[in-house]
Amino acid sequence: MQKSGAGLVKNNSEVEKMxxxxxxxxxxxxxxxxxAPNFSMRLITVPRGSNTPFHSHDYEHEIYVIDGKLExxxxxxxxxxxxxxxxxxxxxxxxxMKAMEDMKIICVVPIKAAKEILGE
Amino acid sequence: MQKSGAGLVKNNSEVEKMxxxxxxxxxxxxxxxxxAPNFSMRLITVPRGSNTPFHSHDYEHEIYVIDGKLExxxxxxxxxxxxxxxxxxxxxxxxxMKAMEDMKIICVVPIKAAKEILGE
Numbered sequence: 070m071q072k073s074g075a076g077l078v079k080n081n082s083e084v085e086k087m088x089x090x091x092x093x094x095x096x097x098x099x100x101x102x103x104x105a106p107n108f109s110m111r112l113i114t115v116p117r118g119s120n121t122p123f124h125s126h127d128y129e130h131e132i133y134v135i136d137g138k139l140e141x142x143x144x145x146x147x148x149x150x151x152x153x154x155x156x157x158x159x160x161x162x163x164x165x166m167k168a169m170e171d172m173k174i175i176c177v178v179p180i181k182a183a184k185e186i187l188g189e
Numbered sequence: 190m191q192k193s194g195a196g197l198v199k200n201n202s203e204v205e206k207m208x209x210x211x212x213x214x215x216x217x218x219x220x221x222x223x224x225a226p227n228f229s230m231r232l233i234t235v236p237r238g239s240n241t242p243f244h245s246h247d248y249e250h251e252i253y254v255i256d257g258k259l260e261x262x263x264x265x266x267x268x269x270x271x272x273x274x275x276x277x278x279x280x281x282x283x284x285x286m287k288a289m290e291d292m293k294i295i296c297v298v299p300i301k302a303a304k305e306i307l308g309e
Contacts, residue, residue: 076263076284077277078270098275099251105277107299108228110251112275131219131230133295135255143196150198155218155232157197157225164196175253177297179227 077103081112091165092119100183109183111176115139115168123165128179130164132156137172141165197223201232211285212239220303229303231296235259235288243285248299250284252276257292261285 077099084096093115100109115121115137123142138151143164150156158164166172197219204216213235220229235241235257243262258271263284270276278284286292 075266076279076282078261078263078268078274080274082273098253099277103277104279105249105251106280107249108251108297110253110275110297112253129225129227131225131228131297133218133230133232133253133255135253141198143198146195148198153202154198154200155230157219157223159196159224160226162196175295177228177230177251 084112086114089113090122092116093121097183097187100187101180101189102187105180107180109178109180111178113174113176115166115172117168117171120167121165123163125161125163126182127160128182129160130156130158131177132158133175135173135175137174138169139172139174140167140169142167204232206234209233210242212236213241217303217307220307221300221309222307225300225303227300229298229300231298233294233296235286235292237288237291240287241285243283245281245283246302247280248302249280250276250278251297252278253295255293255295257294258289259292259294260287260289262287 086094089095096112098110099105134150134154144162206214209215216232218230219225254270254274264282
């Protein structure tokens with residue numbers, strides 16, 4: 070990743086793809102390492118039949134579905150989502166996603182999550 | 190918009206489309222009015238040949254290009270971007286986008302911007 074006062078324009082394929090539990094993969098597109106002060110944009114891909122981990126943490130997700138179909142569990146509720154749907158997952162609520170078709174989502178988190186997971 | 194401790198799953202077409210200067214339009218998908226504490230996800234569409242306003246403000250943008258082609262100006266630099274590219278625009282840098290083809294982007298801002306623009 071690249072730090073620049075003049076901003077950043079890149080393709081997602083230029084960013085390292087990191088495996089997640091459950092079969093998903095994540096690219097941290099924009100983080101504090103790029104100078105972002107408040108929140109971090111990630112791209113998550115999940116092949117059909119795989120899932121993101123079912124877990125909970127003290128920060129929220131704001132998600133946009135770029136492609137594919139998925140079932141999202143938020144607390145006790147399961148819902149379907151697909152291309153051009155968006156999802157808000159509040160802090161401290163258990164959640165996970167299963168890909169019904171190959172799926173690609175943007176998932177934004179507070180910068181503190183990026184620092185915890187990637188280091189300062 | 191809907192406030193829910195159990196989260197939110199919606200299609201972007203369910204959110205009001207508001208005109209912007211220059212020919213663009215914006216949907217504020219997730220804001221403080223939905224309970225989001227830290228940042229706000231918006232969907233911006235710009236028809237070919239139109240643009241977003243060239244302006245500056247004290248907060249950053251994190252952008253993902255869902256569809257289309259655009260020319261983004263960040264300070265003195267112009268770059269092309271298209272589907273699956275991402276853009277970081279730091280605070281206090283003049284910026285604007287021109288659609289070379291009909292374009293659709295996700296643009297995330299701090300929640301303070303949402304409060305300033307939409308009200309508390």
